[in-house]
Amino acid sequence: MTDTVIEFRDVNKWFGNIHVLRDINLAVEMGEVVVVCGPSGSGKSTLIRCVNALEPIQGGELVVLGESLTKPGVNLPALRTRVGMVFQSFNLFPHMTVLENIMLAPVKVRGLSAAEASRVARALLERVRIPDKAENYPANLSGGQQQRVAIARALAMQPKIMLFDEPTSALDPEMINEVLDVMTDLARDGMTMMVVTHEMGFARRVAHRIVFMDAGQVVEEAPPDLFFAAAKSDRAREFLSKILTH
Amino acid sequence: MNYQFNWSVLWSGQSGGWLLRGLGTTLALSGLAWLVAVALGIVSGAMRTVPWKPLRVVATFYVEFFRNVPLLVWMFFWYFGVPPLLPLAIREWLFDHGAEFWAGMFALGVYHGARMSEVIRSGIQSIPKTQFEAAVAIGLTTFQAYRLVIVPIALRLIVPPATSESLNLLKNSSVALTISVAELTFQTRQIETYTARAIEALTAGTVIYLGLCVGIATIMAHVERRFAIPGLIARGG
Numbered sequence: 001m002t003d004t005v006i007e008f009r010d011v012n013k014w015f016g017n018i019h020v021l022r023d024i025n026l027a028v029e030m031g032e033v034v035v036v037c038g039p040s041g042s043g044k045s046t047l048i049r050c051v052n053a054l055e056p057i058q059g060g061e062l063v064v065l066g067e068s069l070t071k072p073g074v075n076l077p078a079l080r081t082r083v084g085m086v087f088q089s090f091n092l093f094p095h096m097t098v099l100e101n102i103m104l105a106p107v108k109v110r111g112l113s114a115a116e117a118s119r120v121a122r123a124l125l126e127r128v129r130i131p132d133k134a135e136n137y138p139a140n141l142s143g144g145q146q147q148r149v150a151i152a153r154a155l156a157m158q159p160k161i162m163l164f165d166e167p168t169s170a171l172d173p174e175m176i177n178e179v180l181d182v183m184t185d186l187a188r189d190g191m192t193m194m195v196v197t198h199e200m201g202f203a204r205r206v207a208h209r210i211v212f213m214d215a216g217q218v219v220e221e222a223p224p225d226l227f228f229a230a231a232k233s234d235r236a237r238e239f240l241s242k243i244l245t246h
Numbered sequence: 247m248n249y250q251f252n253w254s255v256l257w258s259g260q261s262g263g264w265l266l267r268g269l270g271t272t273l274a275l276s277g278l279a280w281l282v283a284v285a286l287g288i289v290s291g292a293m294r295t296v297p298w299k300p301l302r303v304v305a306t307f308y309v310e311f312f313r314n315v316p317l318l319v320w321m322f323f324w325y326f327g328v329p330p331l332l333p334l335a336i337r338e339w340l341f342d343h344g345a346e347f348w349a350g351m352f353a354l355g356v357y358h359g360a361r362m363s364e365v366i367r368s369g370i371q372s373i374p375k376t377q378f379e380a381a382v383a384i385g386l387t388t389f390q391a392y393r394l395v396i397v398p399i400a401l402r403l404i405v406p407p408a409t410s411e412s413l414n415l416l417k418n419s420s421v422a423l424t425i426s427v428a429e430l431t432f433q434t435r436q437i438e439t440y441t442a443r444a445i446e447a448l449t450a451g452t453v454i455y456l457g458l459c460v461g462i463a464t465i466m467a468h469v470e471r472r473f474a475i476p477g478l479i480a481r482g483g
Binding site (some may be wrong): 049052076077078080081084085087089091093094095104105108109137138139140150153154156160227 | 374376377379380383384385386387390394395398399404433470473475476477478
């Protein structure tokens with residue numbers, strides 16, 4: 001039996017007059033890893049930002065973990081505790097230590113004691129392989145370390161779904177793998193993930209499905225081996241020829 | 247020049263006591279008004295940046311209304327205008343308990359709150375929007391995101407302009423002499439009147455204001471260093 005945890009039904013979104021998402025129909029199952037790719041401006045970041053309602057939609061319906069985001073009175077903070085998000089620019093809170101960044105939501109939203117939250121946070125730092133950075137401030141970490149803290153901070157709320165919005169695009173090449181390794185571990189542990197990325201090696205190894213977007217539409221969906229070997233659409237083939245040959 | 251200085255007028259007779267009491271009143275007036283100004287400034291400054299228009303409208307109205315009327319007019323308004331609107335019992339109680347002090351304190355607090363609001367708003371607006379998104383993405387409500395993340399960062403960024411604004415507040419507390427609050431300037435005028443020694447009396451006032459302001463600036467510089475956000479441009483090395 002499969003469980004649909006994210007479902008886009010004819011979703012449309014505009015930024016002013018610009019039609020950024022056009023009639024999106026897409027379902028993500030529990031435990032699935034979906035990589036969203038496409039040229040810049042294709043709407044892929046907007047697509048995943050809709051899933052935790054950082055962007056409102058103007059048409060259609062979006063159901064996440066059984067909750068319709070367009071329903072009036074939907075409790076967004078409660079939903080967001082179940083949908084973790086990792087941003088391109090890390091967005092750690094600069095005035096807090098690494099440990100405080102991770103403990104903030106468990107203490108303030110879940111009501112955990114400081115001792116319990118600290119224990120959880122340290123265990124997560126082990127999991128993202130930087131246990132010795134707990135007392136540092138974000139400014140004193142490398143980009144790769146900051147992004148792994150951001151992943152730990154999202155995981156601290158024990159989300160059912162993790163969204164990654166170009167998590168390695170702001171990183172130096174030698175730091176990309178340390179972040180991708182953590183994400184790969186997470187996928188192996190069965191986390192449901194939607195990942196916007198240009199890392200096609202990661203997509204090939206880890207994704208269950210590739211969603212290719214262009215001009216606000218889902219042009220093609222396929223398992224990675226099929227997508228990379230024989231993309232059906234011209235636009236996807238053109239995109240792949242550009243990013244796989246440099 | 248044949249003016250004979252006579253500094254002893256500052257401590258002979260009642261002068262010393264007047265100066266001390268004036269200093270105490272200035273500190274109490276400014277301190278309480280500062281608390282009002284900072285509270286109003288944080289709340290209204292934050293409200294002007296939230297993604298909900300009615301709150302922005304209310305805060306904008308407050309700021310534009312209070313900062314665009316002279317402080318002196320506010321002093322008169324709170325002292326002469328407001329008490330007649332109050333029930334008799336409260337009015338009598340107020341005039342028995344230093345109504346001029348409370349009127350001056352409110353005038354100073356709400357006026358500087360409106361100015362502090364702009365300082366805090368500019369601090370908040372210098373924070374990337376993605377910080378707010380990261381805060382709500384982990385499940386914080388908008389209020390929590392402001393209270394725990396946005397405002398604490400903004401306050402650390404605005405210490406220098408907030409210091410200037412705080413010093414303005416302290417110096418503007420002297421306007422309260424117009425509604426007969428016996429603060430420092432009032433007392434130096436009184437010494438001048440009793441002794442006809444204007445230079446000595448005003449020098450005493452000047453030195454005391456200067457000392458207070460330099461002291462506050464020094465404390466704020468310490469606060470700025472203590473709470474600096476690691477990784478931001480520090481003071482020149």
